[in-house]
Structures are given as C-alpha cells and as structure tokens.
Amino acid sequence: MSAPRPVPVPDVRSAPYWEAAARHTLVLARCGRCSAFALPPGVTCPHCHTTDPDFSYEQVSGRGTVRSWTVVRQSALPGLADEVPFALVDVELDEQAGLRMIGRLLDGPNSPLRVGDRVRVAFEDVAAGVSVPAFTLGEVAS
Structure with missing residues (x-):
C-alpha cells in the first residue's frame, strides 16, 4: 500500500x-x-x-498564460511516487502582471505545451474536504 x-x-x-x-x-x-x-x-x-x-x-478567474513548465519523473515525496510522471506549469494569472502560480497540469505530462498557452484553474480532490488548485489547457467556455 x-x-x-x-x-x-x-x-x-x-x-x-x-x-x-x-x-x-x-x-x-x-x-x-x-x-x-x-x-x-x-x-x-x-x-x-x-x-x-x-x-x-x-x-x-483562474485564467492565465503558461510561462514555463517541467515534467516531474521522480518524486521523493511520499504519496506522489505512484503519480509520476506529471507536469507542473508556471502560470501568470490574468488578474495582475507578474502574479504567478505553480500547479499540476491535469492534461498529463505528454500534453503539447508551449510558452504562452492559455490555461484555466481546475482542482484536484486529494483528501476528504481538501482540494488543491491545478490547471487544464484552454479557456473557460462562456
């Protein structure tokens, strides 16, 4: 286990x-x-x-632009070893220039990413009553 x-x-x-x-x-x-x-x-x-x-x-809004990313292939943290590989994205949020947030890209580590791609916030439910902000590719539909 x-x-x-x-x-x-x-x-x-x-x-x-x-x-x-x-x-x-x-x-x-x-x-x-x-x-x-x-x-x-x-x-x-x-x-x-x-x-x-x-x-x-x-x-x-949770909308933003990808500034950079990395694919994590090894994890020393307990509980994440079974989840590698995964992508982490560095996002500049639309609300303010220079307002950056790092989160997991839920689209997967093999997603075609480029600097400037648009993302939107999503959430990972990691435990009962606990969710962590993450991102998905694309804009929110209006």
Whole structure:
C-alpha cells in the first residue's frame, strides 16, 4: 500500500485560500493598502511593503498564460511516487502582471505545451474536504 498524498496544512493567513479551494473556488489575498494580489500572502505586502497589509480574499478567474513548465519523473515525496510522471506549469494569472502560480497540469505530462498557452484553474480532490488548485489547457467556455 502506498503512502497517502501530502495535503496542505493551513495556517491563520492561508486558511481562507484552502477553504475556498475545497469548494473549487480560487481566491487570492489582496492588500488593503495598495490593492495588489499577493501569492502567498506574507507578513508584509510584496508590492507596497506595508507591514499591515490587511489582506482580504477575493475570487479570481483562474485564467492565465503558461510561462514555463517541467515534467516531474521522480518524486521523493511520499504519496506522489505512484503519480509520476506529471507536469507542473508556471502560470501568470490574468488578474495582475507578474502574479504567478505553480500547479499540476491535469492534461498529463505528454500534453503539447508551449510558452504562452492559455490555461484555466481546475482542482484536484486529494483528501476528504481538501482540494488543491491545478490547471487544464484552454479557456473557460462562456
């Protein structure tokens, strides 16, 4: 029997992100001072450097553009050894220039990828009540 897949352990600052992910909704922290998104949110805003960012969480589209990717062929993490190979994509989200997120590409490691390809958020249910944002190729149908 293989080890269970690792799951996120939310802290006070990241709990709203993970609670929304469990509902298959992508939310990001927005600084209350400069209105920029921060991923992940820290003690200070990475944009305006305020030490009191008063972050609020807002739903975002989850659409973005592939900046780069890698195919993972070996995993030292328990619970992922049975899932290799898989592709991880580095995505710039549409909401803000330079707002990047890394996630698994659910289309598989052999998907034809190019820098600039469009992706949209999807979610992997990894345990009861726990979902992790990931990506799929293409745009969301309107």
